[in-house]
Amino acid sequence: MSETLIVLDSLAERRSKYHEADVVVVGAGVFGCAIAYALAGQGRSVILLERWMKEPNRIVGELMQPGGVNSLRKLGLGHCIEDIDAVTCNGFNVFFYGENVRMPYPQIQGLLGMDGGKAKKTGKDKEDGPRPQGKSFHHGRFITQLRKSCLEHPNISVFETEVVSTIKGDHNPEILGVETRTTNATTGEKEKDCFFGQLTVVADGYASRFRKQFIPETVPVVRSKFYALELIDCQLPSPGFGHVIIGASSPVLLYQIGSRETRVLVDVPEKLPEASPANGGVRGYMKNVVLPALPESVRPSFKAALEKDTKIPQSMPNSWLPPTRQSVPGAVVLGDAFNMRHPLTGGGMTVALNDVVLLRDLLAPQNIPDLADTLAVRRAMNDFHWQRKRLTAIINVLAMALYSLFSARNEELAKLQRGCFHYFKKGVTRDPMGMIGGLIPDPLVLAYHFFSVAFVAIWLDWRTTGLWKVPVLFWNAFWILWTASVVFLPVMYRELLI
Structure with a gap:
C-alpha cells in the first residue's frame, strides 16, 4: 500500500510541478471528462485542461438516451446523473398535425445491447421485461458532476487554462503536448504554460480550433439552428416522455430537464421565410408559427417564456460532421470535434460515451503498455474507427x-x-x-x-x-x-x- 501511495504521489508531483503525464486531455466536457476518468481508472496518469471551470450553460447535451446511460455506468460515472434533479425519459411522443403516437423505449428479447447482438427487423412493441430509460437534466449540472469526479480522482490533475497550440517534435510530426495561457491569480495576466503527454486527446467541442490540424474534413455541414426556451411548470401531454412536434415549418422538441423546467428547442433552417426580419425574425416565427402548432397544454408556458425575455433566444448550430480516420502521431481529436450529427434524436452523448468505452478497452495497459508507442496507438485508433460504426x-x-x-x-x-x-x-x-x-x-x-x-x-x-x-x-x-x-x-x- 505504501509503495502505491509513493508512486501516486510521484506521478501527482510530475503533473503539478513538471506538467507531465501519460495523457493530456484538452476540454473538460462530456467526452473529455469521461475519457480522462476512464484512462485514469486504468492507472494512467492524466492531465485534464479546461478553459473555464465554471458551470457551463448550454442548450444541448440535456437528453441522454438509454444507450448513453448504459455506457456512463460502464465507466463508473453513473452517479453523475444522480442528485442533479434529473428526470427519467421513457421514450418519445410524436405529434403530427393534431395526431400523436407515444413510442416507449423497448425491451427487445435477445438484444445484447451495446456490446453486440441483433434485433428482429419487424414487429410491434412487445413486453419482455423492464424497459430501458434515458435521463434528461440541466447540462451544466451534469458537467459539474463529471468534473467533480475527475477532480477527486488521484490519477487526474485538472488545470484551468486556455490551450492555444500543440507542441511538435523538432524532427518529426509527433505531438508532444500543448501550449496554453494560464491566468496568474495575482496579476490577472495570462502567462505561457506547457503540458506534455505521451498521448494528447483533443476534445474541445463543436467549434474546435484544432480540428483542421488533425483531420482533413474540417467544416461541419450546418442546415439549421436550435433556438431554446426554458418553460416553467409546463403541462406536457405525456410526462416522462420527450415530445417531437411536426406541424410547424420545422420540428420542435420538448423534454423535461428538471422538476419544474422543460426545455423547448425550435429548429430554424437557414433562410426560413417564416423567420425573416419582415415576419418578426425568430421570435416572430415562434409566436406566429410554432405556438399554434404546439399541444394546447404547452401553449401557456411557451407564451410566458417567449414574453419573459425580449431578446433573441439562445441558439446552437445543428451540425453534421462525419468521422474521419486520423494519422497524426501522438494526438487524436475526438468527441464533437471529431464527429457530429443533428441533435434531433438526442444521440450525441450516447455516441461520445460509447466511444469512450471502446477507446478505454483498446488503449488498456494490457494492450498498449506504453502510450508513447505511436504505432500501437495508431493501430488501436484504426480499430476504433471501424468498431464504433456499428452503433x-x-x-x-x-x-x-x-x-x-x-x-x-x-x-x-x-x-x-x-x-x-x-x-x-x-x-x-x-x-x-x-x-x-x-x-x-x-x-x-x-x-x-x-x-x-x-x-x-x-x-x-x-x-x-x-x-x-x-x-x-x-x-x-x-x-x-x-x-x-x-x-x-x-x-x-x-x-x-x-
Missing part, C-alpha cells in the same frame, strides 16, 4: 434522415414524413426506438425500416391519388423512392463505409 452510424444516419423527413422541404419529403408517422401509428416503434435509444447496433435494421417507410409513403400516395391514375402513381412512386435514396444512402455510405 454510431445508426445514430448519425437516423438523426440526419429523420431531420430531412421532419423538416420536409419539398413535396416528396412531405410524403415520406406522412409515411413515417403512419408507420409509427401502425405500431412499428420497437426497432425505431431501439435505434434512437442507442440499443440496436445493426445498420441493416435501419436500412430495412427506412425503406419500409418509403413504401408506406407510396401506398398512402396511391390511396390518396386513386388507383385509376396508373402513370402518375408510378411516376410519384419513383420520385418518393429516389428522394428516400438521396436522403439515406449518401449519409449511410459516408458514415458506415469510409
Whole structure:
C-alpha cells in the first residue's frame, strides 16, 4: 500500500510541478471528462485542461438516451446523473398535425445491447421485461458532476487554462503536448504554460480550433439552428416522455430537464421565410408559427417564456460532421470535434460515451503498455474507427434522415414524413426506438425500416391519388423512392463505409 501511495504521489508531483503525464486531455466536457476518468481508472496518469471551470450553460447535451446511460455506468460515472434533479425519459411522443403516437423505449428479447447482438427487423412493441430509460437534466449540472469526479480522482490533475497550440517534435510530426495561457491569480495576466503527454486527446467541442490540424474534413455541414426556451411548470401531454412536434415549418422538441423546467428547442433552417426580419425574425416565427402548432397544454408556458425575455433566444448550430480516420502521431481529436450529427434524436452523448468505452478497452495497459508507442496507438485508433460504426452510424444516419423527413422541404419529403408517422401509428416503434435509444447496433435494421417507410409513403400516395391514375402513381412512386435514396444512402455510405 505504501509503495502505491509513493508512486501516486510521484506521478501527482510530475503533473503539478513538471506538467507531465501519460495523457493530456484538452476540454473538460462530456467526452473529455469521461475519457480522462476512464484512462485514469486504468492507472494512467492524466492531465485534464479546461478553459473555464465554471458551470457551463448550454442548450444541448440535456437528453441522454438509454444507450448513453448504459455506457456512463460502464465507466463508473453513473452517479453523475444522480442528485442533479434529473428526470427519467421513457421514450418519445410524436405529434403530427393534431395526431400523436407515444413510442416507449423497448425491451427487445435477445438484444445484447451495446456490446453486440441483433434485433428482429419487424414487429410491434412487445413486453419482455423492464424497459430501458434515458435521463434528461440541466447540462451544466451534469458537467459539474463529471468534473467533480475527475477532480477527486488521484490519477487526474485538472488545470484551468486556455490551450492555444500543440507542441511538435523538432524532427518529426509527433505531438508532444500543448501550449496554453494560464491566468496568474495575482496579476490577472495570462502567462505561457506547457503540458506534455505521451498521448494528447483533443476534445474541445463543436467549434474546435484544432480540428483542421488533425483531420482533413474540417467544416461541419450546418442546415439549421436550435433556438431554446426554458418553460416553467409546463403541462406536457405525456410526462416522462420527450415530445417531437411536426406541424410547424420545422420540428420542435420538448423534454423535461428538471422538476419544474422543460426545455423547448425550435429548429430554424437557414433562410426560413417564416423567420425573416419582415415576419418578426425568430421570435416572430415562434409566436406566429410554432405556438399554434404546439399541444394546447404547452401553449401557456411557451407564451410566458417567449414574453419573459425580449431578446433573441439562445441558439446552437445543428451540425453534421462525419468521422474521419486520423494519422497524426501522438494526438487524436475526438468527441464533437471529431464527429457530429443533428441533435434531433438526442444521440450525441450516447455516441461520445460509447466511444469512450471502446477507446478505454483498446488503449488498456494490457494492450498498449506504453502510450508513447505511436504505432500501437495508431493501430488501436484504426480499430476504433471501424468498431464504433456499428452503433454510431445508426445514430448519425437516423438523426440526419429523420431531420430531412421532419423538416420536409419539398413535396416528396412531405410524403415520406406522412409515411413515417403512419408507420409509427401502425405500431412499428420497437426497432425505431431501439435505434434512437442507442440499443440496436445493426445498420441493416435501419436500412430495412427506412425503406419500409418509403413504401408506406407510396401506398398512402396511391390511396390518396386513386388507383385509376396508373402513370402518375408510378411516376410519384419513383420520385418518393429516389428522394428516400438521396436522403439515406449518401449519409449511410459516408458514415458506415469510409
